[in-house]
Amino acid sequence: MTDQEDFVQAIGEFCRREVDRKQGPHSDELYGKLADLGWLGLSLPEEYGGSGRGMSDLVLFLEETAFWRAPIGGFATTIIAAAAYEKFGSEQQKREILPAVVGGSVLAISMSEPEAGSDVGALSCRAERRGDGWVINGQKTWCSNAHYADHILLVARTSPGQGKHEGMTMFSVPAGVDGLAVHGIDTMGGKEVNDLYFTDCVLPADAVVGRVDHGWRQLMTGLNLERMILAAVMLGTARRAFEDALDYVRERRQFGKPIGSFQALRHRLADHATELECARLLVHDVARKIEESPDTSLPREASMAKLKATEFAKAMALDGMQLLGGYGYATEYGMEALLRSAVVSTVYGGTSEIQRDIIGKTYGL
Structure with missing residues (x-):
């Protein structure tokens, strides 16, 4: 039996033992058990506590946990956001965020707006420089898992005079920051997605993930x-x-x-x-x-x-x-x-x- 076959078998055995279909879309208890097994850091670098495994193993993990209906709804957005921190974040951000993800922290990523869905380049949520930091104003929508995420990776407009795919920047927004209101949206699947309202939300200069005005290029990667x-x-x-x-x-x-x-x-x-x-x-x-x-x-x-x-x-x-x-x-x-x-x-x-x-x-x- 190959390592991947052993891995798939181990996931199946865990899910048969631990998964209860009544646990809802995300169970903190089960998520913690997966963290203890080291599986939440499957694709993250070893230097930050992960396993450093590749896309094939990540796909196997996602496929098998979905097949067994494991309530880990926060994992997909977490891995997407974590990859952006890994590629573009400062060393301080990586040291703060990535080990926390391995330990069970949930991340969300916020791009969509009421007038910017498939056309992400039309987003208008503003981030303006003020002193040594930034002030965020605007609305985001359809943000999965924001209601229990520890950090939200926000994409906002920082230079509105440029082309639609220019002048965007990524920001790391901690949960509970002043000026951010999270409201769940009722859907067929319950409240899994959210509206986010930013009202004079102040972020420090080091909240920028990557380069200012390069958010679109970073998203594309x-x-x-x-x-x-x-x-x-x-x-x-x-x-x-x-x-x-x-x-x-x-x-x-x-x-x-x-x-x-x-x-x-x-x-x-x-x-x-x-x-x-x-x-x-x-x-x-x-x-x-x-x-x-x-x-x-x-x-x-x-x-x-x-x-x-x-x-x-x-x-x-x-x-x-x-x-x-x-x-x-x-x-x-x-x-x-x-x-x-x-x-x-x-x-x-x-x-x-x-x-x-x-x-x-x-x-x-």
Whole structure:
């Protein structure tokens, strides 16, 4: 058995023992246990307490924890934000943030605004110099996990007179800072996302992450990671929807035999199995390519992985609802929760339409 097979087996054994589907989207208790195992620092450098493992292992961890429905909703945004601190943060910021992430600290990242969603370059939340620091004013929205994050990585406009992709800067915002109000947004999945209101929020000069006015360039370097995280989570979600549907049609009997024996359903599951294998091969192949060339931008491949995994997860969970019939709507069976997770995955982190546009542009279209 390879190291990765041992790793996957260990995740499965942990989740079978510790995961309770009633724990909600994020359990501090279970998150702490993962921290004790060293798994939250899987992709972070060893010098900051991490394991220094590559994209392939991170994808495996995300896929398996999603498959077992582990309540670690804060992990995805944490790793995305942590990567920005690792690449662009000062040594002081790295020493403060990264070991805390390994120990269970949650991070959020805030880009979207009411008038700036897919068009992130249209953001208008302002950061103005005042004395030795900065003053933030404006609204952010759809910020995942901000209500329990220890730090929020904020992208704000620092030089409004420049082009739309110029004059942005990243800031490290500690939770509970004066001038920041966090309000949860009611959604199908509960309150997992938030509106953020900045009113004369004062940050010190050393809150800048990276270079002033270079926030857009810094964001672009993280796109491979963000899309692969989302692809891996939805690959695991799709696997769970498929396995749950398969188990059900094997056991559910109508007209004297299991409903999975009917050709109409058997063929649908065969198609889903084929699509699942295609998604799995694509996601893991792109992860391997990124691991082999970590400094190479792979916009086409990463967008393909995100597009394929999220769209298939949505289609699989939706048909899983149909295959389970009335039981698909029962929270006891969990398919409705998988559908809620899968539907929004085609929106956040760049919509499916944006991913298709990116892929098309890589072909000169």
